[in-house]
Amino acid sequence: MLLFFLGALTVHVIYFASIFDIYFTSPLVHGMTPHSTPTTPPAKRLVLFVGDGLRADRFFELDEHGQTRAPYLRDIIQTRGTWGVSHTRVPTESRPGHVALIAGFYEDVSAVAKGWKENPVEFDSVFNQSKETWAWGSPDILPMFAKGATGDHVHTYMYSSEEEDFADSDPGKLDNWVFERVEAFLQEAHSNQTLGDALQQRRVVLFLHLLGIDTSGHAYRPMSSEYLENIRLVDAGIQKTVKLLEEFFQHDGQTAYVFTSDHGMTDWGSHGAGHPSETLTPLLAWGAGVAGPQSGNTQRYMDGFAQEWRLENIRRCDVNQADIAPLMSSLIGVPFPLNSVGTLPLDYLDNTDGFKAESLFTNARQVVEQFEVKMKQRRETTLSMFFIPYSDLTPSKQQNMFRNIVSLIQAQEYQKAILECGELIDLALKGLHYYHTYDRLFLCTSVTLGFIGWMSYVILVLLRDHTTIIQQHKLYKVGNAGVWTRLQDHVSECVCGTLAAAILLFLLVIKAPWTYYVYCLPPTWILYCVLQRGSDIYSLIGYIKTNNLALPLFGSCVLAALSLELLVLSFFWRQLLTLGLVVLALWPWLSPNIHCRQGIMVGWTVSSLLLAVFPMLPVVGREANYSLVILAGVLGAVAALWCASRPETKLLSTNSKSSLVLIIAQILLMVMSVYVRHSTAASLLNKEGNPAFNQLFSWTMLGCTFLLPLLSLRLLYPRLLSITLALMTLYLLLSTAHEALFCVTLGFTMFFWLQMEHGLSNYSHRKLEDISFTSVLPDSSRKQMTTDNIRHAYFFIFFIITAFFGTGNIASINSFDPQSIYCFLTVFNPFVMGSLLLLKIMVPFLMVTCAFRAVDVVVQVPTRSLFLTVLLMSDLMSLHFFFLVQDTGCWLEIGTSISHYVTVMSTTIAIMLLFGVARFLTGTAIISQQEDKCHDQ
Numbered sequence: 001m002l003l004f005f006l007g008a009l010t011v012h013v014i015y016f017a018s019i020f021d022i023y024f025t026s027p028l029v030h031g032m033t034p035h036s037t038p039t040t041p042p043a044k045r046l047v048l049f050v051g052d053g054l055r056a057d058r059f060f061e062l063d064e065h066g067q068t069r070a071p072y073l074r075d076i077i078q079t080r081g082t083w084g085v086s087h088t089r090v091p092t093e094s095r096p097g098h099v100a101l102i103a104g105f106y107e108d109v110s111a112v113a114k115g116w117k118e119n120p121v122e123f124d125s126v127f128n129q130s131k132e133t134w135a136w137g138s139p140d141i142l143p144m145f146a147k148g149a150t151g152d153h154v155h156t157y158m159y160s161s162e163e164e165d166f167a168d169s170d171p172g173k174l175d176n177w178v179f180e181r182v183e184a185f186l187q188e189a190h191s192n193q194t195l196g197d198a199l200q201q202r203r204v205v206l207f208l209h210l211l212g213i214d215t216s217g218h219a220y221r222p223m224s225s226e227y228l229e230n231i232r233l234v235d236a237g238i239q240k241t242v243k244l245l246e247e248f249f250q251h252d253g254q255t256a257y258v259f260t261s262d263h264g265m266t267d268w269g270s271h272g273a274g275h276p277s278e279t280l281t282p283l284l285a286w287g288a289g290v291a292g293p294q295s296g297n298t299q300r301y302m303d304g305f306a307q308e309w310r311l312e313n314i315r316r317c318d319v320n321q322a323d324i325a326p327l328m329s330s331l332i333g334v335p336f337p338l339n340s341v342g343t344l345p346l347d348y349l350d351n352t353d354g355f356k357a358e359s360l361f362t363n364a365r366q367v368v369e370q371f372e373v374k375m376k377q378r379r380e381t382t383l384s385m386f387f388i389p390y391s392d393l394t395p396s397k398q399q400n401m402f403r404n405i406v407s408l409i410q411a412q413e414y415q416k417a418i419l420e421c422g423e424l425i426d427l428a429l430k431g432l433h434y435y436h437t438y439d440r441l442f443l444c445t446s447v448t449l450g451f452i453g454w455m456s457y458v459i460l461v462l463l464r465d466h467t468t469i470i471q472q473h474k475l476y477k478v479g480n481a482g483v484w485t486r487l488q489d490h491v492s493e494c495v496c497g498t499l500a501a502a503i504l505l506f507l508l509v510i511k512a513p514w515t516y517y518v519y520c521l522p523p524t525w526i527l528y529c530v531l532q533r534g535s536d537i538y539s540l541i542g543y544i545k546t547n548n549l550a551l552p553l554f555g556s557c558v559l560a561a562l563s564l565e566l567l568v569l570s571f572f573w574r575q576l577l578t579l580g581l582v583v584l585a586l587w588p589w590l591s592p593n594i595h596c597r598q599g600i601m602v603g604w605t606v607s608s609l610l611l612a613v614f615p616m617l618p619v620v621g622r623e624a625n626y627s628l629v630i631l632a633g634v635l636g637a638v639a640a641l642w643c644a645s646r647p648e649t650k651l652l653s654t655n656s657k658s659s660l661v662l663i664i665a666q667i668l669l670m671v672m673s674v675y676v677r678h679s680t681a682a683s684l685l686n687k688e689g690n691p692a693f694n695q696l697f698s699w700t701m702l703g704c705t706f707l708l709p710l711l712s713l714r715l716l717y718p719r720l721l722s723i724t725l726a727l728m729t730l731y732l733l734l735s736t737a738h739e740a741l742f743c744v745t746l747g748f749t750m751f752f753w754l755q756m757e758h759g760l761s762n763y764s765h766r767k768l769e770d771i772s773f774t775s776v777l778p779d780s781s782r783k784q785m786t787t788d789n790i791r792h793a794y795f796f797i798f799f800i801i802t803a804f805f806g807t808g809n810i811a812s813i814n815s816f817d818p819q820s821i822y823c824f825l826t827v828f829n830p831f832v833m834g835s836l837l838l839l840k841i842m843v844p845f846l847m848v849t850c851a852f853r854a855v856d857v858v859v860q861v862p863t864r865s866l867f868l869t870v871l872l873m874s875d876l877m878s879l880h881f882f883f884l885v886q887d888t889g890c891w892l893e894i895g896t897s898i899s900h901y902v903t904v905m906s907t908t909i910a911i912m913l914l915f916g917v918a919r920f921l922t923g924t925a926i927i928s929q930q931e932d933k934c935h936d937q
Contacts, residue, residue, distance in 0.1 A: 004864070008871060009912050011454055011526075014518055015447055015878075016905040021515050022443045023885065023898060027105060027339075027436055028123055029373045034335030035366045037359045041333025042289025042351060043256035045204040046126075047245060048328065050101065051234050052094060052138070053214025053271065054261035056085050056280040058222055059231060060309040069228055070235035073259060073284055077314060078293060081286030082348045084317040085305070086324065088263050092271045092278040094214070097262025097321065098141050102126050102207075104325030104340025124338040126328050127154050130205045132198050134185065136178045137209025138164065140828070157181055164215065164828040165689075171219060171226065172233045175212035179237040182208060186248050199248075203334050208241070210234055215828075217265045218818045219684075222277075256287040256331040260324060268623065269818065283319060289331045291350040317347040330359045336366040341432070343425055346418065353414035360421040361405055364428070368398060371428040374435040381510045382438075390431040398424075439516075444882075446520045451879045453526035458872050460533045463540060466865035492531030500524040563794060564873060567801050568880050571900050574615045574805040580798060581612035588756065596759035604752040611749050614742045614806045624736040624819055626681050632740030633674030636728050639744070640667050643721055647769075659713045659722075666708060666725040673701060673732045680823045690826050698733050698823040702839075705730045706917075710926040714773045716754075716854055723850050723921055727843050733823045734840040739807040746803060746844055750851035753795065754858065760788065761859045773857060773922045789861050793869035796852045800907060803844035845910060849918040867915060874908040 051059075059070060060083075068074040077083045088097055089106050096107040103125040127133040127145045133154045135142050142156040159177050189195045198204075213230045220226040242257065249255060261281035265271045271278045294315040306312040319327075322342035329336045330344055344363045346356045371393065379387055401424050408417035503520050530537075544550055570576045585608035588601040644663045676694045683691055705726045712722035724747050731743050758768050821836045856863055881901040 012909050018447050018519050031373050032338045032369045035362045036335040037362045039355050039358050043331045044202045044254040046328050046332045047206045047257045049208050049259040051213050051261045052211045053217045053265050055264040056282045059282040069231045072235050072239035076286050080292050082291050083284045086260050086281045086283040086321050088279045088321045090274045092263035094262050100321040101324050104322045104337045104342040129334040131201050131203035133205040135207040136181050138211045141209050165826050171215035172212045172230050175210045178208050186244050203332050218269050221269045222265050254288050259284045285348050319345045326363050357409050357414040357417040364421045364424045367425050367428045371431045378435045378438050390434045393427040393431045450523040455875050457529050458868050462868050492528050496524050496528035577615040577802050578612045581608050585609045600755045604756050607749040607752050610745045628738045629735045629740045630674050632744050633732050636744050637667050637671050662711050670729045673729045701729050709921050710924050716771050731843045734820050736819050742807050754854050757855045758858045797873050799848045849914040853918040853922050878904050
């Protein structure tokens, strides 16, 4: 069983990782030559202000009194600058946003493995191409641009990471720190000749990263007075900084300014997904080389934002976020970042048509060179007979377009040259995407064949080892069994060996990366395992023919497909879980074969209907409601006391004193967790920080979650009660609203599910309270698998999906509320925060898995058969979502399709691991339990 489990885990980890090689490989290529515009740039220096987490609407809109929150920047829009909306892409996080702004490309998801901080792949940037860059701000952003720069000309000044505290009473102090350090820097430059001379050079960049707005949004929401006040603070700080800079440079008119944001933020204080509140950010440029305001010309944007913001009479110029890097490069005359995929927004330039045409031509050459390098790399790693070049931009067409653009510029037909450059950039970007996804069909086919082969193998293992179907049919074939076995061994070895050798040779010839071997060779091994069971396939076909089961089997497959499709659709419309739970609530009353006690049936129906309410409620994370958390804690404590007092739990017997004390202590700890959760929220609301005791208690409870249950009796009721109390204590500390009530309701439903399955099993004559986790029969002594076990597996998968989506997609970055982890920490730490979020997701999963483990003990079916049935259902869903993955359309659709596959594959892997954790929690005791022995006797 262990060996098979490890094999299954390996297969699923491989195919989980495959999605990143297929859709998330790094788009970067290296070996290009820098390109810069030959004409003199309009500015000597650039100042970049980035208001982290600033939404476009909150910046541009007027308040309830008709007044702007940023009077200085609003005045620039109206008198001497160009404005627009910068459209970001998923994931709307700080690191990818800054990479798009400063390097000009959209970063792949591989950076998440390093917390969006370090450089998974080295890249070029405006800072790297500058003569000197000085940057002030967050330690989460600045180091990656300094580390990626050649030489030591990128100078960073950062506050400590401990100051990025969501619980701080003054988030604006981070921005004040930046403004004060810039002021001190300019004062030093007055007296430091070396520094002053360096600032007077051309191609100088000053970068001010302003994190206070983002911190205010996470802590208080973007609608709060703190967030809006931080916008005013930033506006005043920029006004003062610009004044100091102009005085330092003696108003030489050689400074260009750009103000923008890396991403927006939802109304509930999160970001990461593709909602417009996250992807729409402000952009404002002014100073040397930047066009001033022009009237009208907003009709090309039909979203109504300009009218809503009272800016309909001033031209609006929207850009893609990656376009800002070419804009900054053009203004100060540095080479365009080598990996930039942005297109220079000409509407922002105040220069001659000749300069614009030359600049856009430089932009085109820079993008086309990436295309050429990518094509060369792809050609070198593909057999010449199989290589299919990008037909829309052949080398001859590329050269013709280059010559035509040069001729148009020389003839001073600049507008035609600009149009030709735009077409060339568009074709080169499409070609880049073509070569970037060149192997996608090949990899998708390998993964699909691997999935199908694996599921075929699981079905054969189930039928051979856990049913009598194949054995019964083989009784009539014993005579030729040896010959057939030897023949199928030779055939499978020959076929699979030849296929593996051919694949290996092909991968070696094309110099494929090592991951290709991992994705392409396992299907041959799986095929070999399936062919080794060729006689089983023959026996199965014979059994179906002999018993005329083709039609019933087809009907069963259709029913199974529809049932799984309900779970698939719940990923898109979680309200469908309500429909499923209502059907489950009515199941005991509609099925003629159920003969349980009426009280158990009523309890199952009521708990299922209560659980059905939650998918209809708003997603958790939008608004905190700690009254519901308190209510959940009280209900959980009362229910636990009632359970402990029941004779079925045997906690009141003379042999169970220590277990009773443990349960009472756990109830008190759960009540204490409610107090800590409320105390933390109140303290942060009053801007008093998080009390040290609350953090100490929270981390202690986290450590005790997996230890306290091991001290309880291993009888079904006491051990499950102890596990539930431990998980609820932790979950209450991570809850902000009705998800706490959901967890309590889920616990009740699991209790009645166990009761129902006990009543339906062939072992209902044995009292449930007498069953222990220590008296588990080995798989070889258990009964064969039946159709009831398919129901057990489906219910388990259904409840796992319900645990995941019952209160919203709690795994989504978009719905992650930082308030849920404030009991543990308030200082920004992506790995710790992510781990706590993952733990919050796992608590309901573990609750369901422990209940499933108890069902397994009660019905006495081989654990391996239940595990494989669950695995098979999960894999069918995974394959479905694999085919739904897309990389075209809007970024919200792309991100959603990929996240669904990642979610279901992560869930499948988590289930395999949770089986082991549940087995540990239910069957392990820290000390030798004399009470267990007394109750077993």
